[in-house]
Amino acid sequence: MMMNPQQIPSKILISNLKKSFGSKHVLRGLNLEVSKGESVVIIGGSGTGKSVLLKCILGLIKPDSGSIKIDGQELRGSSRKLIAQAMTKISMLFQSSALFDSLPVWENVAFLLLQRRQYKRQQAKEMAIQQLAAVGLNERVADLFPSEISGGMQRRVALARAVIHKPEIIFFDEPTAGLDPIFSSVINSLIVKCVKELGATAITITHDMVSARHVGDRIAMLHEGKIIWDGPAKGIEHSKNPYVDQFINGQSDGPIKIEV
Amino acid sequence: MLTLIAKIGRLFLNFLATTGKLGVFTGMAIIEGLRPPYYPRQIARQLIDIGYYSLPVVGMTALFTGMVLALQSYTGFSRFSAESSIPNVVVLSITRELGPVLAGLMVAGRMGAAMAAEIGTMRVTEQIDALMTLSTNPFKYLIAPRMIAGLTMLPFLVLIADIIGVFGGYLVSTYKLGFNPINYLHQTWDFLEVIDVVSGLVKASAFGLCISTLGCYHGYYSRGGAQGVGTATTNAVVSASMLILILNYTLTAIFFS
Numbered sequence A: 001m002m003m004n005p006q007q008i009p010s011k012i013l014i015s016n017l018k019k020s021f022g023s024k025h026v027l028r029g030l031n032l033e034v035s036k037g038e039s040v041v042i043i044g045g046s047g048t049g050k051s052v053l054l055k056c057i058l059g060l061i062k063p064d065s066g067s068i069k070i071d072g073q074e075l076r077g078s079s080r081k082l083i084a085q086a087m088t089k090i091s092m093l094f095q096s097s098a099l100f101d102s103l104p105v106w107e108n109v110a111f112l113l114l115q116r117r118q119y120k121r122q123q124a125k126e127m128a129i130q131q132l133a134a135v136g137l138n139e140r141v142a143d144l145f146p147s148e149i150s151g152g153m154q155r156r157v158a159l160a161r162a163v164i165h166k167p168e169i170i171f172f173d174e175p176t177a178g179l180d181p182i183f184s185s186v187i188n189s190l191i192v193k194c195v196k197e198l199g200a201t202a203i204t205i206t207h208d209m210v211s212a213r214h215v216g217d218r219i220a221m222l223h224e225g226k227i228i229w230d231g232p233a234k235g236i237e238h239s240k241n242p243y244v245d246q247f248i249n250g251q252s253d254g255p256i257k258i259e260v
Numbered sequence B: 001m002l003t004l005i006a007k008i009g010r011l012f013l014n015f016l017a018t019t020g021k022l023g024v025f026t027g028m029a030i031i032e033g034l035r036p037p038y039y040p041r042q043i044a045r046q047l048i049d050i051g052y053y054s055l056p057v058v059g060m061t062a063l064f065t066g067m068v069l070a071l072q073s074y075t076g077f078s079r080f081s082a083e084s085s086i087p088n089v090v091v092l093s094i095t096r097e098l099g100p101v102l103a104g105l106m107v108a109g110r111m112g113a114a115m116a117a118e119i120g121t122m123r124v125t126e127q128i129d130a131l132m133t134l135s136t137n138p139f140k141y142l143i144a145p146r147m148i149a150g151l152t153m154l155p156f157l158v159l160i161a162d163i164i165g166v167f168g169g170y171l172v173s174t175y176k177l178g179f180n181p182i183n184y185l186h187q188t189w190d191f192l193e194v195i196d197v198v199s200g201l202v203k204a205s206a207f208g209l210c211i212s213t214l215g216c217y218h219g220y221y222s223r224g225g226a227q228g229v230g231t232a233t234t235n236a237v238v239s240a241s242m243l244i245l246i247l248n249y250t251l252t253a254i255f256f257s
Ligand SMILES: Nc1ncnc2c1ncn2[C@@H]1O[C@H](COP(=O)(O)OP(=O)(O)OP(=O)(O)O)[C@@H](O)[C@H]1O
Pocket: A021, A026, A045, A046, A047, A048, A049, A050, A051, A052, A053, A095
């Protein structure tokens, strides 16, 4: 790709990313570009490697080959210090919320603030409570443990934890999975609000087309380890791509074969 | 026949691979643990968990072991009228062998299992991944505090076990077997040498490190949901217990040969 010097490098640039687990080829030369401030939604069937993609970018899984650039800086093969630096820009909302169950809710939310030791505990707690209020949670929740609150509340706490330090890039892995439609819509709105307020770049994974249209500027479809379609969220009904049509309409017959 | 050889070969290779992986894991934990940032809260929590909350179990074990030692030695030694050496037998057995080994096994059951289960659950529920995305190294945050606690708290527990164990022997000897209390304590004290206690404490440190390392290792590499965590817990306890017994023999051979 030509890069002219005046142009800002894309926020995230992934080219030809490959990852296999044994004989199972999950990512097979994936390309994806996300520019600054853009919100991209990735859709695709279960087990197509959406979570693996995010984990590769985060350095939690080592890809076999390909390139991952954040702000034009190559991550693969860089020194640990540079990678750690790039990682501080990224934050992730996990599919399973992944709250620390040995810590009360507020310490979960303030985790990064406490790690960085910029604030006293009391200060950090106040900031955590503010952030909890921003995702619609009461102050009383702050001292409970994650196991004592419902799944939907856990998702909100995880969202608060992911945005409290104002990251430049946020990944949302199925933020609405397992929530009722009203709650899903609340979470979607919160995501949109957080992303807009922070001016952050976002990648959201979802199976839920309502959610995809709500949070995404652009939608990309992952199938057999590659992005097979990529376009504006508005026009996805008219994509004329048989894979996308089958997916968004939830039809069992079409080009996507489900192995049973 | 061939399949048998192949099987043994595979087992041996597996063993080597695991040992290597465990070595790398331990090395990582030590290197990362020595470099800042440190997590005093995590360390304190582990020190209390291992040191304080293990006291009842270890204390009870030591008490009854000391008591049964005195009782059993009496029935044996009275056959050749050597009852007078009971205090020596009790104090030596407790400080050199039974104190460290029994405390080690009890803590392996208690804390090795807890560590494997906690870290394993954190692994399968993506909490370890979340930790990494929050710029926190799990080796520094989770594993090093546990290793520090194992290394320092086991000697402390063994010291307490030594005292309680000798006290158990004293109780049975004076109340049941008719020993003179003053003489019993004198004999115990005179007979005891520094090396007896020190060797026991060194053993305890080694056992503590091995319990924490194996607990964390099995938890950290567990996969596959609840079942995986269950397997990790079992493996942590079994491997730590085995290693404690093997290490104990080796260290005794080094100290007292
Ligand atoms: N650590 C791992 N070891 C082995 N295989 C893995 C690992 N992680 C993921 N996989 C495999 O990679 C494939 C893709 O997994 P991934 O979690 O990315 O799916 P997904 O697209 O996120 O699906 P879902 O929408 O259900 O979350 C799966 O078939 C899974 O078995």
